[in-house]
Amino acid sequence: MWSHIKLSILPASSNTSSLWSHFTFLAFSHISGTQNVLFVIFLSIYLIALLGNLTIIFVITSEVRLQSPMYFLLGHLSFLDLCYISVTVPEILSNIIGRRQITYSGCVVQLLFFISMEGTEAFILAVMAYDRYVAICYPLRYCLIMNRDVCFLLVAASWLGGLLNSLVHTTLTFSLSFCETNLKHFFCDIPPLLQVSCTQTRVNELVLFVVGGIWVGFSPFIFIIISYTFIICTIIKIPSTEGRHKAFSTCASHLTIVSLFYGTAIFTYIKPPATYSIQTGSLVSLFYSVATPMFNPIIYSLRNQEIKKVIGKILKINYLKGIYT
Template identity: 50%
Template sequence: MGTMNNTNVPGFILMGLTDTEEIRQVLIMLFLLMYLITLLGNAGMILIIHLDLQLHTPMYLFLSHLSFLDISYSTVITPKTLENLLTSKYISFKCCFTQLSFFIFCCGTESFLLSSMAYDRYVAICNPLHYPIVMSRRLCCVLITGPYLMGFFEVLVIVLYMNSLHFCKSNVIYHFFCDIIPILALSCTDTHDTEIMIFIAGTLNVMVSLTTICMSYGSILSTILKINSTSGKHKAFSTCASHLLGVTIFYGTTIFTYLKPKQSYSLGKDQVASVFYTVVIPMLNPLIYSLRNKEVKNALIRLMQKR
């Protein structure tokens, strides 16, 4: 980090969620439990998809990468949060920006991966006869590597601009992890240009991925409405209901936290939203995609019977 040569702040103090002992003990147990469920749920999803040949399809390939990203950015945040609640609130400058970088990368990648999954559902419902041809191995590779490249590009832009900031006074971050807005608030230099670039990068991310998702589901809805039988409509809708629910939760909390005027920033509300998309969503995703998916349930039953 080039900023290390231009700052008097060797590290930061993460104030965390609370200083009340009783609440802190509850949060430790709650965060640990949710993190273990996240690891077991997402790792289990990856394992089931890998072991069951019937799940070796594009949809479940995307789902396995979604589970990997959920494990990744939950691991970036939760262990340090537990350390913060248990012992030390200190985080070094390099660790702070490393945490921020990996968090932005995982979130950016996940947003584009969700749009890839929406396109997959569009092809499956709107062009079912051509699905094996359209969703070729080559296209699947593009739809998987593309989100990772876009996530890397987003974190590169944001971190390069934040690397020019100077920190010389307060080193207290009023948050439970190194997030963009609390770090910008500590800078001694003018952050106007940095804020504009971060807003542009975040907006482009959301606009491109959400536009793809909305266009895909617009076509899906149009196709479903043309189906005559009720059972056919229900079957078509059930194939994308889990993904639509996951998209709504992910983008709802992300937009609420980041794409809003700086004046409307509220520490309490934003921390609640941050807990939701850093800890709760990674835990819920495997439940959302497995409990509403008969193929995953049947695959789990087949694996248990083999064992």
Template identity: 45%
Template sequence: MMVWGNQTFNSDFILLGIFNHSPTHTFLFTLVLIIFAVALMGNSVMVLLIYLDPHLHTPMYFLLSQLSLMDLTLICTIMAFNYLSGSKSISVAGCATQIFFYTSLLGSECFLLAVMAYDRYIAICHPLRYTSLMSSKICGLLAASSWLLGSTDGIIDAVATFSFSYCGSREIAHFFCDFPSLLILSCNDTSTFEEVLFICCIVMIVFPVAIIIASYACVILAVIHMQSGEGRLKAFATCSSHLMVVGMYYGTALFMYIRPTSDRSPTQDKMVSVFYAILTPMLNPLIYSLRNKEVARAFMKVLRKGKSGE
């Protein structure tokens, strides 16, 4: 049974942020805001391009638009509740909501990246059956499943985190409500939950990673046996973009969430979170757009239409 203690609801939590008002931190704060703005604009443009250009209405680009939508929602979730600078209070309901959205989106991206790897496997290894195996209906179901599985993880994490009482300090050494930072403040023993959480994170990461590894193992074998050099280059260009995103995403996820609370450093966690929650969403659309001729072509087409309409 959940321990919704009275102390949990008596006062708001205080987010300590990551920057003070020193000149160095002011510069870093400005840099983070620029990264946030670029991430916001880049993912918005990616979603709009894929929606507006009929040539991009394919399963691969639909899944890419879902990735950009998740990244867009993620950075807005963090920035909508609090600023990165200075102390800011957040209600218990707001904290629980932020934990739900944050963990839901991270979990959803885990599964979506696996779906994207499967899509590349079908496109390269079974091109003649691609239309039937990755039809609009199947593609939509796979994307919806990613959102659903991620949301399930978010509900579990949010409910479990607030099943504990928080009777001590209300100060969270972070710039948003992240459950590892919150558990440190609990006056209950959270070791069992941390063990369960560790197992859940492993499952959430290992299962999608297994699909990604299996998909790309088949892709590499298929590419090696291709007769056309141009076909090899195109396949590697498409897959390398996805692999770069996978490497950044899972690398930081493993570092962030499989460590026990006792081994965590607040400063370290905050720095990794900035990379994980803001820098990676900024890099994703840049990686895909700079390495993808179709996206670049769609972008130039929109620019030409804009100029002609002036």
């Protein structure tokens, strides 16, 4: 989505191959003696993310009280996070144990899904901000505006937008010729692939900036800021302290997730190109592609009273069943 634009152009070479059979990840090539620790850490993150997001999906689909637009969107965010983290972590675990190669076609598929999930998450977060805007600024018309058809349309548009963005970048990236197969990264992403390109990447960089940076990255972020500007203005006008607290509490979880997702991206991409490091970019991309899908369900579970009540109810029922059986 916002993969950093590499300004230095690698010289073209007529003796290089435009199609390799595989790529090799070098991110874990220099570690020694810590493979087991890293493997346990990433496996634990993956299992926590799977358990957390599956729990959110199960709770939302099984509880009648949670059949509202807000939880419908949250369910899709959890499903998206499941897909998002499943694109990267299995490959990372494979790299840690020494299987650092990925086939050319496998790299294409991984990049396609990774960029697609990344873009879709940006759009879904913007849709969730719009949902909170309608709920707080137009509470009496909320069910009319955010009806079932509108929710399906907004979610479908988010998935389609992420897919189209990914198709553009994946096609342009793999139309390049590559000088080597060694990628200084944890998985297939645009920056490390551009760095090993033998051909000029100006078109890729321009499209990356316009489509990935402005359309998929900057536009949803600005939309979220505008939405919350109206939300805050409306909350301030609420006369009772309890009413203001209740209104803001419905937005707190979403704001936290937005801060995690966009904060890491802004930290990386507002820096001048001359100071950009592929190692630093890899670590930050690792955070928002691996850690964020793990934190999202935890944040919603801890801050959302309805979800906590339903989870407590399910645990209590299962506990009582265990006693009487």
